Each structure stands twice: as structure tokens, then as C-alpha cells.
Amino acid sequence: MDLIPTASQTVGPFFHLGCTTNHSISCIASPTASGERVRLTCRVLDGVGVAVDDAMIEIWQADSDGNYSHPADPRVQKCDPGCGGFGRLPTDLNGMCVFETIRPGRVPAADGRLQAPHLNVCVFGRGIMKGLQTRAYFAGDQANDECPILALVPEERRATLMARSDPGKPGDWYFDVRLCGQGETVFFDI
Amino acid sequence: MPYRRHDSNTQPRSLYPPYRATTERAPRQPLIFLPHTLSEITGPVYGHNQVLEADRDLTRGHPGEPLGERIIVTGRVLDDGGCPLRRTLVEIWQANSAGRYYHQKDDHPAPLDPNFTGAGRALTDLDGRYEFITIKPGAYPWRNHENAWRPAHIHFSLLGPAFTARLVTQMYFPGDPLFPHDPMLQSIPDEEARRRLVSKLDLDATRPEWALAYRFDIVLRGCEATPFEE
Numbered sequence: 001m002d003l004i005p006t007a008s009q010t011v012g013p014f015f016h017l018g019c020t021t022n023h024s025i026s027c028i029a030s031p032t033a034s035g036e037r038v039r040l041t042c043r044v045l046d047g048v049g050v051a052v053d054d055a056m057i058e059i060w061q062a063d064s065d066g067n068y069s070h071p072a073d074p075r076v077q078k079c080d081p082g083c084g085g086f087g088r089l090p091t092d093l094n095g096m097c098v099f100e101t102i103r104p105g106r107v108p109a110a111d112g113r114l115q116a117p118h119l120n121v122c123v124f125g126r127g128i129m130k131g132l133q134t135r136a137y138f139a140g141d142q143a144n145d146e147c148p149i150l151a152l153v154p155e156e157r158r159a160t161l162m163a164r165s166d167p168g169k170p171g172d173w174y175f176d177v178r179l180c181g182q183g184e185t186v187f188f189d190i
Numbered sequence: 191m192p193y194r195r196h197d198s199n200t201q202p203r204s205l206y207p208p209y210r211a212t213t214e215r216a217p218r219q220p221l222i223f224l225p226h227t228l229s230e231i232t233g234p235v236y237g238h239n240q241v242l243e244a245d246r247d248l249t250r251g252h253p254g255e256p257l258g259e260r261i262i263v264t265g266r267v268l269d270d271g272g273c274p275l276r277r278t279l280v281e282i283w284q285a286n287s288a289g290r291y292y293h294q295k296d297d298h299p300a301p302l303d304p305n306f307t308g309a310g311r312a313l314t315d316l317d318g319r320y321e322f323i324t325i326k327p328g329a330y331p332w333r334n335h336e337n338a339w340r341p342a343h344i345h346f347s348l349l350g351p352a353f354t355a356r357l358v359t360q361m362y363f364p365g366d367p368l369f370p371h372d373p374m375l376q377s378i379p380d381e382e383a384r385r386r387l388v389s390k391l392d393l394d395a396t397r398p399e400w401a402l403a404y405r406f407d408i409v410l411r412g413c414e415a416t417p418f419e420e
Contacts, residue, residue, distance in 0.1 A: 002270065002271070002272075003268060003270045003271070003409045004197070004200050004382075004386070004409065005196055005200070005201075005270055005357070005411050006386060006387070006409050006410070007200060007201050007359060007378045007383045007387055008201055008202060008357060009345075009359045009360040009375075009387070010209075010374060011345065011347070011358050013293075013295055014283065014291045014295065014345075015345065016293065017283040017292060017293055017307070017308055017309045018281045018282055018309045018310075018311075018345060019281060019283070019347055021309070022309075023281070046214045046215050047214045048214060052215070054295070060232070062228075068228055068232040069235070070232035070234075070352075071235075072191075072228070072231050072232045072351075072352065073228055073232050086234035086236050107228050108228065109227045115229070120229050120230070122353070122356065126215075127209070127212050127213075127214065128204070128212075128215055128216070129201075129202035129203065129204050129206065129209070129212065129216075129374075129377055131356060132217065133353075149227065152222055152223070179214075179215045179216070180214070180218050181218070184218060184219050185217075186222055187222070188221055189221035189222065189223045189224060190224045
């Protein structure tokens with residue numbers, strides 16, 4: 001049988017009711033999870049730089065060894081039970097939300113080459129007809145230079161995929177998503 | 191194992207000016223093709239321990255019964271190879287029968303119903319089937335353009351088996367005269383794909399003397415070669 005997937009529609013402005021009022025997750029990896037702690041502040045901006053206060057961000061990531069808590073990962077049995085890997089939050093009035101997690105390990109690409117540590121990020125919102133898929137990498141990570149997925153992105157746009165650290169606040173990282181216009185974030189066709 | 195990709199005309203245009211908010215929020219640069227890695231073909235297995243049987247009945251959990259037309263919303267969740275997706279989380283939210291959301295940002299001057307919040311969740315069974323009991327939502331105005339009204343709809347969110355298969359959509363009711371005037375529905379170029387977002391009256395699932403049933407089957411992307419489960 002060959003079926004066509006159901007069409008996507010926007011989450012609209014009232015998704016909180018079904019998705020985040022009772023079912024948000026800010027803690028992607030518990031304090032007991034192994035790995036370098038990361039406090040990731042995401043911010044969503046629209047085409048004219050206005051903070052998007054009605055977006056929902058979902059994050060999916062591997063544990064500190066690069067294992068996903070999912071049966072399609074052959075190393076799922078080794079996955080750190082402290083790292084569920086999933087986060088989901090609505091943005092606030094400043095277009096921001098904060099996730100508690102760890103820096104993930106490196107995950108192999110289809111050809112076996114290792115990708116750089118990254119979080120898979122999906123942005124939903126009013127005016128967004130289909131969830132926008134992007135990735136947050138860690139600025140300054142040496143593995144970025146050899147990531148086969150980053151290599152697919154034109155060099156001048158790679159910076160849009162980088163979370164940036166704050167030298168004054170160890171563990172704090174900031175990831176801006178610009179939906180369109182100047183400095184538009186790279187989104188992927190997955 | 192990569193997930194299948196499909197004709198983009200069966201999905202909405204991301205930039206669709208008749209839906210005004212897309213003009214400030216839709217990316218202008220082309221999406222970058224990402225060959226699937228473990229990051230895409232895995233995804234959250236979430237909610238399984240928290241979903242209660244009562245969560246699928248939106249007419250319960252309040253002091254009284256909500257106003258409006260009680261309905262059953264049921265269907266199956268399948269992958270694009272036709273295999274049922276078992277134990278997958280389905281989350282829904284909707285306006286009440288007067289077309290008002292229980293949400294602080296909804297200022298439509300229609301009454302709130304103290305007996306209706308409008309959120310539910312369920313896991314599909316071994317046949318991929320889900321069922322909700324709820325109230326038929328009302329149409330409501332939304333200021334997108336002069337005299338803009340949304341057709342009655344229920345929002346659906348499915349995590350599916352992988353981050354690639356994640357779907358958020360809306361289910362509509364058959365015969366709604368607002369369809370041709372709704373930019374959200376019309377943003378999907380393919381007419382059949384639009385039609386598939388419209389539920390069907392399902393007399394077999396109807397409970398006589400109690401509630402009409404509407405059927406809404408949902409298809410998520412599947413693997414290029416779907417392994418047979420269990």
C-alpha cells in the first residue's frame with residue numbers, strides 16, 4: 001500500500017492548551033545524566049526582528065555518548081537513562097525559552113562519518129504551516145569542521161546554526177532562530 | 191534507514207500571503223536537503239506512562255457536562271506503507287461549541303464553557319486506532335482579513351515513530367461552507383490532500399441515542415523499507 005502523508009497545518013496561537021500547559025518538558029537530561037551541563041536559551045525572532053511570543057520549540061538529542069533513546073538506534077541499550085532526549089517549551093513574551101540538558105555526543109551519519117554534537121530543533125507557531133527543522137550546534141566545537149551535515153550548508157550561513165556560549169556564565173548557551181529575512185536561520189528539508 | 195519523501199504539493203506552502211502571518215514567519219531561503227541520519231530517524235518515545243484512559247474524553251473532568259453537540263472522533267494512524275502505528279501519542283486541542291478557546295489570548299466575544307477545557311490525548315491501540323469523545327467545536331473569527339472565519343476544526347499533534355514523521359495538523363468537518371475561504375486549508379495546493387483533512391461521518395462508529403461519530407485517518411511518513419513489527 002502506498003499512502004500519502006497527511007498534510008501539516010499550523011499549530012496556531014492556542015497550542016498551549018494541548019501541548020504545553022500540562023505537557024511541556026524543560027529538562028531534557030536530568031541532573032544525574034552524564035555529560036557537560038548545558039542551559040540552552042532559545043529565542044525566536046520573525047522577519048522584522050520582533051520576538052515571537054507564541055512559538056513552540058521541540059528538541060530531540062542524543063546522550064553524552066551520542067546514543068539516542070529510541071529503538072532505531074543500534075546502541076539504544078547503552079543510552080543514558082538520565083537523558084530522555086526530548087524537550088518541548090512555548091516561547092515567552094521575549095520569544096524565549098530555556099532548556100536544561102547536556103552537550104550530546106557525536107552521532108554517526110549514514111556513511112559512518114561522525115557528525116558534530118548537535119540538538120535537533122523543530123519550531124512550530126502561528127504562521128508556520130509546517131514545523132521548521134533546524135539544528136543547534138555548539139560554536140567553537142572542533143568537531144564542527146568535520147561534520148558532514150554542516151558541510152552541506154553554505155559556509156556563510158553556518159553561523160546561524162551555532163549556539164553561542166557566554167564566557168561569564170559557564171554552561172549557558174544561546175540559540176537564536178530567525179524565521180526569515182536578515183540572518184535567516186538555516187532550515188532543513190528532512 | 192531513511193524515511194520516504196513525498197510530493198510537496200500535498201503539503202502546505204510555507205509562504206502563503208493570503209494567510210498573513212506567513213509573510214513575517216516563512217523562511218525565504220530554500221530548505222537544505224538533509225540526508226537522514228540517526229538524528230532524523232529516531233524521535234521521542236514520550237507520554238506513554240502518563241496517558242490515562244480519561245484523557246481521551248474531553249467531556250469529563252468538570253463539574254457538569256459541556257454544552258454543544260457531543261461527538262466521537264475516531265480513526266487510525268498509519269504509516270505511508272499502510273502499517274498501523276501502535277502506541278503512538280495523539281494530542282488534540284480545540285475551541286468549545288461557541289467557537290471560543292479556553293486560552294487567555296482568545297478574546298472572541300463568545301462564551302467560555304466552565305465544563306469544557308478542550309484538550310485531550312490518547313495512545314493508539316494495536317490496530318493504530320484512537321478515539322476521542324468531545325464536543326463539536328464552533329467556527330470563530332480570526333482577523334486575518336476582513337470578515338475572516340475559521341471553519342470548525344480540531345488540532346492534532348502526533349509525535350510518530352521518528353522526528354522526521356512528526357505531524358501537527360487540523361481536522362475539519364464535512365461540508366463546511368467556509369473551506370474555500372480558509373487560507374490555512376487552501377495553502378495546500380493538492381485538492382485531494384485538502385480533502386483528506388476533512389473527517390467523514392462514520393455511522394458505524396456512531397452510538398445510537400448518544401453521539402455522532404466522525405472518522406479521521408492520519409498517515410505519517412514511513413521508512414523506505416518498513417520493517418515488519420512484532
